[in-house]
Amino acid sequence: MNSFTQSLKQKVRRKEKIVCAFLTLGFPSLSHTKQLIRAFDKIGVDIVELGFPFSDPLADGPTIQKASDDALRRHIQLHDAFDIVKALRREGCNIPIVFFSYFNPILHRGVETFAKLLHESGFEGVVIPDLPPEEAKTSDKFFRKYRLAQIHLVAPTTEPNRMRSIVQKSEGFVYYVSLKGVTGVRKALPNDVASQVRKIKRLTDKAVLVGFGVSSAKQAKQICRFADGVIVGSAIINSLATSGPGIGKTVQFVKSLVDAAKSS
């Protein structure tokens, strides 16, 4: 088993809650991305999910669509992701980073080459929202070869048998999609999140994190009562989009999420 998976399992055993913070690579700039990852490391964020901007982000709502468009207009490319993480690792920033990307950029580069580049750059894993397990058989092999955790998603509509097989395949953690819909800030989350997460937890001792729609410290705290942690994306991107050139406000916001999650 992957060491990243193991370290998250240990946190689960210690009942230590896990916060995964999403960033769109190059939004609002590459230097922001780098500074934010450093800052997240210092304030106790457990995992950074680094999103590669894609021209056609099917699973994303308007917030991340806009951030992706913005990054692409400034010609963010795949090698920027590798360069940034390499540089961070060189300076000793060791926060686990997983790569989030739609499948096409990965396929286009060649899955094996891509896995190798991710591994060499210092990534721990990969989340591909449009690659369900049926289509992931060949890529699984390459990600395993390069010791990258391929994180699979479980949705509210996933049937029990399928849930069991996805949970088994998922490395790193299990990503539970809290709602039917695309990413984006929501005021309230569906009522069945707790019962669904409990179902998953009965199937595995891997960490189970809840994402999609999680947008406030209060929600983070609520979710961490039954889940092992939260993934926050659009709320962070929103904060970056509205808080001017500095990263201070966004870091403060993420700090509030971390504090809420860890105190639950």
Add this chain to the structure above:
Amino acid sequence: MTKKLPDHLGHFLEFGGRFVPETLIHALDELTRAYQQAKRDRKFQAELKNLLVDYAGRPTPLYFARQLTKKIGGAQIYLKREDLCHTGAHKINNAIGQGLLAVRLGKKRIVAETGAGQHGVASATAARVFNLSCDVYMGEEDVKRQALNVYRMKLLGARVIPVTAGSKTLKDATSEAIRDWVTNVENTHYLIGSVVGPHPYPMLVRDLQSVIGKEVKIQIQKKIKQMPRAMIACIGGGSNAIGFFYPFINERVTLIGVEAAGKGLNTNQHAASIGKGSVGVLHGMKSYLLQDGDGQVKIAHSISAGLDYPSVGPEHAYLKKVKRVQYVSATDHEAIDAFDLLTKMEGIMPALESAHAVAFTSRYAKKLSKNDSIIICLSGRGDKDIDIVRHYL
């Protein structure tokens, strides 16, 4: 060619499949099951047939284009008149079929994407027949260039939602329709308009459109007592072409798909995903795709909104790979000339999409003998394109 494709995961060799967010897998499984049952259900098939005959106006005629044949000089040219279908294009065949399935699934609402607006109109029409509410996503650019169809959809009681993301055309309308479906998957059926998207759509839409080719098979036997030499259809996503070709896949007939070359294949403004693209994944399927070095999807261009799509149905990718269908292209300019030619020769105004097939035929028929015959799938009528043509000619 005898192997039944796609396989149970929706693959046509390496193409097709299901590259979608997990949330949709359940709905795709449900749709696949419902379709498999409906296929064997005599009552469903009879109901579909009745609607196609009494409502959509099938069978559509196979017309010998005497003047066009004479003008071009060469093979005898026949037109499969899908332009005479109710609502003006082959799109209604699929919309009626999927509408019936939506009812069977107990869905109360359909969402659709549209480029030229023909599929949007067909969906809005099917929604009336089956009493469903209907939302149609349409790129802002297309809303402008196909204003007539936008108004038709509104008259039919559908809501047309302009999409302002990305290239503001069919690609982005499709993404937005899928996002809507992910959100409202419980009460909504996604009525996809072409042989694209995740399994089972490429198979489902192909089967529903195959009525075109099945009719041609009977009609051409009656007229010339033999197989045609060639069959030619335009390709955006590729639904009229697949429906036209599929019953002839195992026959000795040359099958030719015509992509949109836009302003030329050597410019950046075309929609020839088979001719100039490479293997990629978009909208839930693996197929040929126009993309840059980082795997970002490129913006397609065609004068015809219905061909303005950077990818193509996975079965076409497969048919290209196994060399069963030849894929060629025609430019914006050639399509306009062909529109004019068919109008002047036969008194038939083709949709600019179908005009691409006419354009290629006008080059190709010359090379064949008078004993050969060619059938063009005239997938739609050109009323919707009058403003564009007026601007051009």
